[in-house]
Amino acid sequence: MAAQVLNGVEVADHIKQRVAARVSELGIKPGLAAVLVGDDPASKVYVGSKVKTCEALGLHSEKHELPAETTTEELLALVDRLNRDAAIDGILVQMPLPKQIDSRRILEAVDPAKDVDGFHAVNVGKLVQGRDALVACTPAGVIELLDYYKIPIAGAHAVVVGRSDIVGKPMSLLLLHRHATVTICHSKTKDLAAITRQADIVIAAIGRTAMITGDHIREGAVVVDVGMNDATSEEEITRIFAEPERTKRLEVLAKRGRTLVGDVEPRTVVEKASWLTPVPGGVGPLTIAMLMQNTLRAAEMRRGL
Numbered sequence: 001m002a003a004q005v006l007n008g009v010e011v012a013d014h015i016k017q018r019v020a021a022r023v024s025e026l027g028i029k030p031g032l033a034a035v036l037v038g039d040d041p042a043s044k045v046y047v048g049s050k051v052k053t054c055e056a057l058g059l060h061s062e063k064h065e066l067p068a069e070t071t072t073e074e075l076l077a078l079v080d081r082l083n084r085d086a087a088i089d090g091i092l093v094q095m096p097l098p099k100q101i102d103s104r105r106i107l108e109a110v111d112p113a114k115d116v117d118g119f120h121a122v123n124v125g126k127l128v129q130g131r132d133a134l135v136a137c138t139p140a141g142v143i144e145l146l147d148y149y150k151i152p153i154a155g156a157h158a159v160v161v162g163r164s165d166i167v168g169k170p171m172s173l174l175l176l177h178r179h180a181t182v183t184i185c186h187s188k189t190k191d192l193a194a195i196t197r198q199a200d201i202v203i204a205a206i207g208r209t210a211m212i213t214g215d216h217i218r219e220g221a222v223v224v225d226v227g228m229n230d231a232t233s234e235e236e237i238t239r240i241f242a243e244p245e246r247t248k249r250l251e252v253l254a255k256r257g258r259t260l261v262g263d264v265e266p267r268t269v270v271e272k273a274s275w276l277t278p279v280p281g282g283v284g285p286l287t288i289a290m291l292m293q294n295t296l297r298a299a300e301m302r303r304g305l
């Protein structure tokens with residue numbers, strides 16, 4: 001039996017409606033400042049859709065675009081100004097930053113109360129301890145997705161593939177706090193497939209195109225694909241997708257020279273998994289929805305609500 005679809009667009013809409021309703025009920029206007037340094041095209045798209053979503057939900061938003069040659073000191077000055085700006089509840093500095101900038105210093109300069117990305121050491125520390133904190137949007141969105149589809153987490157063996165600060169580590173902690181048995185795998189893990197095959201839930205967050213195949217998945221497992229990669233060749237697309245998706249993707253490739261794919265190979269995984277997220281339309285939309293929720297939450301906390 002082919003896997004059922006975990007529809008991230010549907011869950012994201014549900015979360016965004018909840019946020020918009022709460023914003024209008026409270027009669028406040030939470031404010032998000034998005035900071036973009038340089039001209040990475042993907043980052044521009046992400047920041048653009050974050051700002052647009054704010055507008056749609058009744059939040060205040062502002063975009064700060066700085067040139068690629070911005071220094072750490074200049075960026076620190078902007079962060080400091082935003083920390084003190086009463087109209088701003090959330091500050092998001094789009095990653096990755098140009099290499100002359102000390103990213104860690106920037107992230108640590110953001111007021112933890114406005115850290116809607118959950119990247120500050122104070123929020124990470126609180127997450128480790130299971131205390132109330134602003135939590136990284138993508139992993140928080142994955143939990144919302146699993147809950148929406150009533151996928152049991154407590155007692156499940158969850159295998160997280162990837163150990164990044166943005167996804168793998170916070171994801172593992174969130175699953176642990178929900179009483180999963182958690183295994184973290186990464187690029188140095190020996191016999192990855194032997195471990196992922198023991199999983200009830202697999203979270204793929206490695207950043208390698210279609211690396212998780214049917215051989216990695218136990219019959220009936222739930223598979224969440226956090227990957228966002230570009231496939232740029234016909235051979236790749238033919239391997240990754242079965243028909244009719246293959247034809248669609250080849251058309252996208254012909255038109256744009258690339259198509260967005262995850263860390264999971266749907267052609268083979270769909271035959272094994274009970275549930276699977278598509279890419280696009282899985283985890284991606286949830287990241288933005290959770291950013292809206294975090295901005296609302298930061299606004300409520302700052303106002304003592």
Ligand code: GUN
Nearest residue numbers: 092093094095096117137
């Ligand atoms: N770059 C990739 N993902 C993210 C994210 O969730 N937040 C920020 N600020 N930058 C990112």
